[in-house]
Amino acid sequence: xxxxxxxGLVPVAEGYETTSIHLEGDRIVAISPDxxxxxxxxxxxxxxxxxxxxxxxxxxxxxxQRGLIRPLPLELWLADVFxxxxxxxxxxxxxxxxxxxxxxxxSGGTCIMDHVxxxxxxxxxxxxxxxxxxxxxxxxxxxxxxxxxxxxxxxxPRGRSRTSQPYPRxxxxxxxxxxxxxxxxxxxxxxxxxAVGPTGFHRCSDALLQGYAELSxxxxxxRHLHLLETQAQKLLAQExxxxxxxxxxxxxxxxxxxxxxxxxxxxDDRDLEILANAQSTVxxxxxxNLRLGSGIAPILKCRKAGVNVAFGCDGAAxxxxxxLLEALKLGTILHTLTEPDYRHWLTPRQTVQMAAxxxxxxxxxxxxxxxxxxxxxxxxxxxxxxxxxxxxRTDPIRSLILGRPTHVVEAVWVDGTQVVAKxxxxxxxxxxxxxxxxxxxxxxxxxxxxxxxxxxxxYRSLLPDFVQLxx
Amino acid sequence: xxxxxxxGLVPVAEGYETTSIHLEGDRIVAISPDxxxxxxxxxxxxxxxxxxxxxxxxxxxxxxQRGLIRPLPLELWLADVFxxxxxxxxxxxxxxxxxxxxxxxxSGGTCIMDHVxxxxxxxxxxxxxxxxxxxxxxxxxxxxxxxxxxxxxxxxPRGRSRTSQPYPRxxxxxxxxxxxxxxxxxxxxxxxxxAVGPTGFHRCSDALLQGYAELSxxxxxxRHLHLLETQAQKLLAQExxxxxxxxxxxxxxxxxxxxxxxxxxxxDDRDLEILANAQSTVxxxxxxNLRLGSGIAPILKCRKAGVNVAFGCDGAAxxxxxxLLEALKLGTILHTLTEPDYRHWLTPRQTVQMAAxxxxxxxxxxxxxxxxxxxxxxxxxxxxxxxxxxxxRTDPIRSLILGRPTHVVEAVWVDGTQVVAKxxxxxxxxxxxxxxxxxxxxxxxxxxxxxxxxxxxxYRSLLPDFVQLxx
Numbered sequence: 001x002x003x004x005x006x007x008g009l010v011p012v013a014e015g016y017e018t019t020s021i022h023l024e025g026d027r028i029v030a031i032s033p034d035x036x037x038x039x040x041x042x043x044x045x046x047x048x049x050x051x052x053x054x055x056x057x058x059x060x061x062x063x064x065q066r067g068l069i070r071p072l073p074l075e076l077w078l079a080d081v082f083x084x085x086x087x088x089x090x091x092x093x094x095x096x097x098x099x100x101x102x103x104x105x106x107s108g109g110t111c112i113m114d115h116v117x118x119x120x121x122x123x124x125x126x127x128x129x130x131x132x133x134x135x136x137x138x139x140x141x142x143x144x145x146x147x148x149x150x151x152x153x154x155x156x157p158r159g160r161s162r163t164s165q166p167y168p169r170x171x172x173x174x175x176x177x178x179x180x181x182x183x184x185x186x187x188x189x190x191x192x193x194x195a196v197g198p199t200g201f202h203r204c205s206d207a208l209l210q211g212y213a214e215l216s217x218x219x220x221x222x223r224h225l226h227l228l229e230t231q232a233q234k235l236l237a238q239e240x241x242x243x244x245x246x247x248x249x250x251x252x253x254x255x256x257x258x259x260x261x262x263x264x265x266x267x268d269d270r271d272l273e274i275l276a277n278a279q280s281t282v283x284x285x286x287x288x289n290l291r292l293g294s295g296i297a298p299i300l301k302c303r304k305a306g307v308n309v310a311f312g313c314d315g316a317a318x319x320x321x322x323x324l325l326e327a328l329k330l331g332t333i334l335h336t337l338t339e340p341d342y343r344h345w346l347t348p349r350q351t352v353q354m355a356a357x358x359x360x361x362x363x364x365x366x367x368x369x370x371x372x373x374x375x376x377x378x379x380x381x382x383x384x385x386x387x388x389x390x391x392x393r394t395d396p397i398r399s400l401i402l403g404r405p406t407h408v409v410e411a412v413w414v415d416g417t418q419v420v421a422k423x424x425x426x427x428x429x430x431x432x433x434x435x436x437x438x439x440x441x442x443x444x445x446x447x448x449x450x451x452x453x454x455x456x457x458x459y460r461s462l463l464p465d466f467v468q469l470x471x
Numbered sequence: 472x473x474x475x476x477x478x479g480l481v482p483v484a485e486g487y488e489t490t491s492i493h494l495e496g497d498r499i500v501a502i503s504p505d506x507x508x509x510x511x512x513x514x515x516x517x518x519x520x521x522x523x524x525x526x527x528x529x530x531x532x533x534x535x536q537r538g539l540i541r542p543l544p545l546e547l548w549l550a551d552v553f554x555x556x557x558x559x560x561x562x563x564x565x566x567x568x569x570x571x572x573x574x575x576x577x578s579g580g581t582c583i584m585d586h587v588x589x590x591x592x593x594x595x596x597x598x599x600x601x602x603x604x605x606x607x608x609x610x611x612x613x614x615x616x617x618x619x620x621x622x623x624x625x626x627x628p629r630g631r632s633r634t635s636q637p638y639p640r641x642x643x644x645x646x647x648x649x650x651x652x653x654x655x656x657x658x659x660x661x662x663x664x665x666a667v668g669p670t671g672f673h674r675c676s677d678a679l680l681q682g683y684a685e686l687s688x689x690x691x692x693x694r695h696l697h698l699l700e701t702q703a704q705k706l707l708a709q710e711x712x713x714x715x716x717x718x719x720x721x722x723x724x725x726x727x728x729x730x731x732x733x734x735x736x737x738x739d740d741r742d743l744e745i746l747a748n749a750q751s752t753v754x755x756x757x758x759x760n761l762r763l764g765s766g767i768a769p770i771l772k773c774r775k776a777g778v779n780v781a782f783g784c785d786g787a788a789x790x791x792x793x794x795l796l797e798a799l800k801l802g803t804i805l806h807t808l809t810e811p812d813y814r815h816w817l818t819p820r821q822t823v824q825m826a827a828x829x830x831x832x833x834x835x836x837x838x839x840x841x842x843x844x845x846x847x848x849x850x851x852x853x854x855x856x857x858x859x860x861x862x863x864r865t866d867p868i869r870s871l872i873l874g875r876p877t878h879v880v881e882a883v884w885v886d887g888t889q890v891v892a893k894x895x896x897x898x899x900x901x902x903x904x905x906x907x908x909x910x911x912x913x914x915x916x917x918x919x920x921x922x923x924x925x926x927x928x929x930y931r932s933l934l935p936d937f938v939q940l941x942x
Contacts, residue, residue: 011723063863064863066862066863066868066870066874067861067867067870067873067874068867068869070818070869071803071804071807071813071816071818071819072813073807073813076813080926112860163633169857183543188498200903232837241607263515265635281508287804289803290804290805290807290808291584291807291873292807293807293808294807294809295815297809319873320869320870320873320874320875321860321875322873323875326797328876330761332542332764333542333758333761336542336544336761336762336763336765337761337764337766337767337808338763340764340934340937341934342542342543342544343545343765344751345542345764346542347541347542348542386909388904388905388908389792389900390538391537391905391908391909391911392534392535392537392908392909392911393909393911394536394537394538394539397539398538398539398541398791399537399538399791402538402791403537403538403789403791403792404792404794404797406877406878407877407878422558429733430859433859435863437663437859437862437863438857438862438863438864440863462523463811463812465514466811
């Protein structure tokens with residue numbers, strides 16, 4: 001079936017132009033103001049058309065912890081998240097992924113990297129469940145099962161010596177389990193891929209990271225992990241390796257052009273050089289970084305050093321929404337704090353490019369998605385410029401990124417299939433989603449937060465080592 | 472007419488309780504779970520009820536510049552705003568105020584401080600027009616005509632010597648004009664007040680500020696002005712006064728308990744002490760401050776020093792939305808950057824209190840609004856907790872402040888009158904508002920930005936004097 005999106009506004013080098021886009025199957029086959037017919041014609045008058053963004057870091061099961069966790073730094077927040085997550089089941093997992101996918105689509109995203117914590121001893125079935133959710137919604141997705149082989153306290157500076165119990169699963173078992181998940185769930189031709197997803201260097205052995213790199217090479221998988229989200233992690237890297245975590249990951253062979261690194265707040269100049277040379281991608285999650293007090297990722301420095309940047313929402317426990325446009329707004333204006341010369345501040349157009357093409361590069365699909373180009377996959381989003389929240393009409397991209405657009409996503413195509421129309425998902429019933437979230441209502445109020453009491457005294461002993469960030 | 476809002480959720484010291492609220496005329500006359508009858512009963516099951524917030528700093532005519540201005544620091548941004556604003560007329564002024572009021576109501580605000588730039592030589596009629604807009608929407612409002620008696624360049628360090636032309640209106644004429652506006656527009660009993668609104672010390676003479684203080688005393692008016700929004704202004708204060716701007720304002724008698732100071736980013740410890748003693752209010756506009764690269768207002772230090780804090784959206788030219796909940800989210804999470812000890816981070820409940828009671832104190836109405844209390848004015852907002860963006864149900868205030876609530880304001884009462892129902896303004900037709908914003912569509916693209924070329928070389932010469940804020 002061919003689709004003609006007629007007379008839409010697209011950004012060009014200077015300003016915008018009105019044109020039409022012809023889709024055939026999963027591809028963009030023509031872009032021109034002169035296209036006339038197709039099986040289906042869509043009127044895009046007063047619509048802005050952009051390539052879909054990549055939500056390059058989130059944790060879909062955290063939808064169930066939205067609004068649940070107190071303002072706390074990552075290491076203590078994590079203790080609360082662990083307590084809250086213990087009740088996860090496959091039904092929750094499914095609807096958490098559906099909800100995340102729908103929120104991503106309705107805020108301009110067409111692709112998602114889900115760093116998903118799967119229920120213990122149900123990992124295979126759970127990964128298949130999440131994959132099914134994304135297939136049901138119709139979003140492009142990477143499922144990166146979040147795993148580790150070191151216990152909680154080992155992830156804190158001076159915590160390794162206080163860890164008496166080993167992690168309850170061997171490195172070899174984790175790698176074997178991961179390979180089973182790959183064999184069952186990784187189907188690139190359907191738009192659902194598996195990525196290797198160690199939680200980060202802070203709770204993974206070298207053996208696990210190297211095993212993941214080997215799996216990634218063998219199956220051509222993306223690699224995704226947390227990196228230097230907090231000062232505590234930076235201190236830990238010195239303690240664990242006697243060197244920078246980035247350099248250590250490079251030495252292990254973990255950094256390549258398919259590697260996305262969530263957060264990367266505490267990079268130094270040498271780290272930037274290594275990441276640029278490795279062609280790895282930093283995923284900026286500005287909302288989560290502020291909520292958890294992690295700091296400001298050096299995005300302007302990344303760009304200057306030639307490090308690719310993408311955007312993510314992070315999970316709903318650390319950013320209690322999954323709205324990419326909100327992350328893009330903050331990720332645009334936040335960096336004025338780090339740079340007095342306004343000529344280096346991010347423009348909304350640069351942000352759009354990072355969110356689309358930067359994300360596509362990160363997940364190794366830059367030849368397929370991330371721009372509106374003939375021959376590329378039809379992953380695109382149509383925004384309604386007559387929506388009250390985007391009025392009056394001035395500069396559409398500036399209003400979209402710097403405003404507070406609400407219900408502006410008129411239509412979305414993923415892989416050539418329309419999956420959103422009139423701001424509603426087409427392949428999933430939003431009322432059913434609403435019902436599942438609504439009936440879950442009382443669970444949150446019953447969580448007993450206990451783990452934090454074990455972690456907090458140790459964490460507090462670290463505070464004097466943290467540099468005050470006061471401007 | 473009496474109204475009973477039945478079985479709503481309200482925050483109490485520990486958690487929440489379900490209760491009913493009885494309104495009679497403009498007042499809350501009872502709060503109790505046992506109330507049974509009234510002329511009108513409203514079912515508030517699954518609704519959260521909070522006191523209305525105060526949007527304590529905005530510029531309503533800037534609605535027309537939403538999305539129009541490039542990322543620039545305040546001083547250069549202002550040059551673009553001046554060029555863009557030159558076409559303002561009374562019809563635009565009216566619909567700009569209506570739009571600002573509606574967005575404020577639909578994001579939890581019931582009161583607005585409009586630091587409004589009125590068209591030259593139409594000030595009286597224009598102020599009346601803005602007042603009419605607020606009366607038509609039904610929001611409580613303070614109209615603070617933005618005035619100055621020094622030319623543009625005088626507001627920049629080393630700019631005074633480059634200013635050849637005096638300001639084209641005398642200080643005496645400005646004060647006389649202001650008094651006419653007060654006499655015509657200031658009607659506290661209708662919920663519409665006038666406030667004195669000098670733009671700030673940076674473009675006002677001592678005579679103007681003292682004249683305003685005298686008018687404020689004579690008519691019991693609030694005082695509102697910009698304060699130390701940028702580093703440039705801090706440098707200017709040293710140059711202009713040889714001392715802190717805050718100390719100078721205190722010496723002039725401008726600081727009192729009715730004074731709200733927008734931004735106050737560049738305060739030092741002594742300034743905080745002066746503001747606490749004067750019982751003046753800092754208005755935090757975090758979105759605008761990031762977009763313009765102004766820095767982070769020291770809100771945690773304000774609280775510690777006993778300085779009252781309120782929240783504002785600022786105008787749509789520097790925060791391309793007028794959503795108070797968005798400002799509250801950023802204003803909650805931003806301050807983790809300034810404080811490594813998480814025990815001092817803001818909680819969503821503290822934010823709600825600042826936005827409601829803090830705002831009420833700022834506009835000298837703490838005895839009337841800002842809390843849900845018997846005897847106070849019925850300025851309250853009912854949020855729908857079954858809205859998809861607030862699900863699953865966990866902690867309602869945390870979800871409201873840290874999430875991305877969309878269309879959650881179910882009902883609003885101002886002065887006892889219901890002005891919003893089912894997320895729609897009741898007293899104004901939203902379709903008509905939409906029509907006015909839509910038909911204005913092409914104006915923005917025709918603006919010629921010229922003034923910036925005169926200002927930019929001078930501004931750039933100041934950059935080396937600015938401290939790098941890099942974390």
